[in-house]
Amino acid sequence: MTNASRSRLTARKPPRRSRGRGLGWLYGLLIICALVYFATAGYTGRWMADHVFGPAMDSWRGATQSPPPTTPTPQAAATPTPLPTGQAVTLPGFSLHCVQAGLFSEQSNAQDYAAQLAARGGAGVIIASPEGYRVMLAAFATDGEAQAVVAQLQQEDVASTNFVLQQPDADFVVENADQIQPLLMELRRMALEWGGLAAAGELDAEIITAALATDQQKLTTLCQGLAHPALATLCQQVQADFETAKQGADAPQAARALQLKIALALMQWAQSA
Numbered sequence: 001m002t003n004a005s006r007s008r009l010t011a012r013k014p015p016r017r018s019r020g021r022g023l024g025w026l027y028g029l030l031i032i033c034a035l036v037y038f039a040t041a042g043y044t045g046r047w048m049a050d051h052v053f054g055p056a057m058d059s060w061r062g063a064t065q066s067p068p069p070t071t072p073t074p075q076a077a078a079t080p081t082p083l084p085t086g087q088a089v090t091l092p093g094f095s096l097h098c099v100q101a102g103l104f105s106e107q108s109n110a111q112d113y114a115a116q117l118a119a120r121g122g123a124g125v126i127i128a129s130p131e132g133y134r135v136m137l138a139a140f141a142t143d144g145e146a147q148a149v150v151a152q153l154q155q156e157d158v159a160s161t162n163f164v165l166q167q168p169d170a171d172f173v174v175e176n177a178d179q180i181q182p183l184l185m186e187l188r189r190m191a192l193e194w195g196g197l198a199a200a201g202e203l204d205a206e207i208i209t210a211a212l213a214t215d216q217q218k219l220t221t222l223c224q225g226l227a228h229p230a231l232a233t234l235c236q237q238v239q240a241d242f243e244t245a246k247q248g249a250d251a252p253q254a255a256r257a258l259q260l261k262i263a264l265a266l267m268q269w270a271q272s273a
Contacts, residue, residue, distance in 0.1 A: 087177035091184045091270055093169040094192055096263050097146035098127075099137040099153070100163040107133050123256040127165075127264065134163060138256050139263065141192045165263060170270045176227055183222040183231065187238065187266045190215055194259030205251035212255065216242040234269045238262055 101117055104110040110126050110133035118124030122137040137153075137160065140146045146162050153160040174180050219242070223235035241261045245254035 086173045086175045089172050089174055089177045089181045089184060091167070091170045091172070091188065091266075094167050094188055096139040096141070096165040096191065096260070097143045098139040098163045098165060098260070099146055099149050100134050100161050101137040101153075101159070102135040103131065104133045104135070109133075110135050118253060118257065121250055121253045121256075123253070123260050125257055125260040125264070127163075127260075136163070136260055139165070139260050165267065167263075167267045167270060170273075172273050174228060179222070179226065180228060180231060183219075183226075183235075184266075186218060186222055187234075187262055191259060191263035191266060194255050194262070208251040208255050209246070212242065212245055212251070212258070216246075230269055230273060234265055237265050241265075 101122065102110070102113050104113065107126075107128075114124040114126050114135045116124075117135060117137055123139065125136045127134040127136060138146075138149060140149070143162070143164075150160050150162055216239070219235065219238060223232070223239070226232045226235060238261070241258055245258045248254035248257075
């Protein structure tokens with residue numbers, strides 16, 4: 001081969017490149033791609049999560065999960081029915097054993113006979129009943145006392161019989177029980193004791209008059225400021241009976257009448273209360 005041919009062959013061969021330099025460019029390209037990927041992956045991931053995966057997951061959860069329980073609207077509490085107010089008071093039962101002097105179908109006849117009895121020292125109190133108008137001579141706390149008077153009158157040819165007034169135990173719900181309970185007990189005492197005080201006129205008139213004044217003062221104190229309308233009316237009625245008794249010339253007769261009037265007024269109140 002000639003020198004000229006060798007020269008041509010040498011000119012045709014491409015220049016040999018460095019292998020290390022080519023790999024360097026490749027590594028650089030890979031690094032740049034990685035940086036771009038990581039720079040955009042965060043934003044892209046958030047966008048996909050907010051706009052694609054998030055709504056899809058919410059829709060799936062809504063389809064598969066039951067809705068949260070609803071809290072019922074509280075209803076307004078019903079207003080309770082107010083209970084009766086006040087306190088209980090008790091009127092213990094009692095009996096009065098009366099001496100009945102007459103029974104009349106006409107009230108006017110009973111009134112005339114009652115006036116005659118009062119003039120002779122009897123109570124002269126009328127009790128209306130289904131059988132007629134009963135005229136009472138006196139009343140006592142025990143049956144024995146009443147029977148003794150009936151027997152004495154029969155010996156004197158005076159017609160009479162025993163009649164019992166009875167008040168059973170009674171309970172009441174009232175306001176101001178601390179005031180009303182003592183009043184009821186005091187009226188009950190008067191209804192039971194006044195007949196014995198004036199029995200057969202054994203006590204002096206001055207003693208009976210003083211006892212009337214003392215009991216009237218007690219009643220005035222107990223009735224003062226009383227807010228119970230029916231009991232206030234009862235107090236007024238008994239006070240008027242006391243005034244009538246004080247004006248009477250015969251103190252024992254006034255005491256006998258007052259006793260029955262108090263008992264009847266108290267029983268009438270207890271039945272209507």
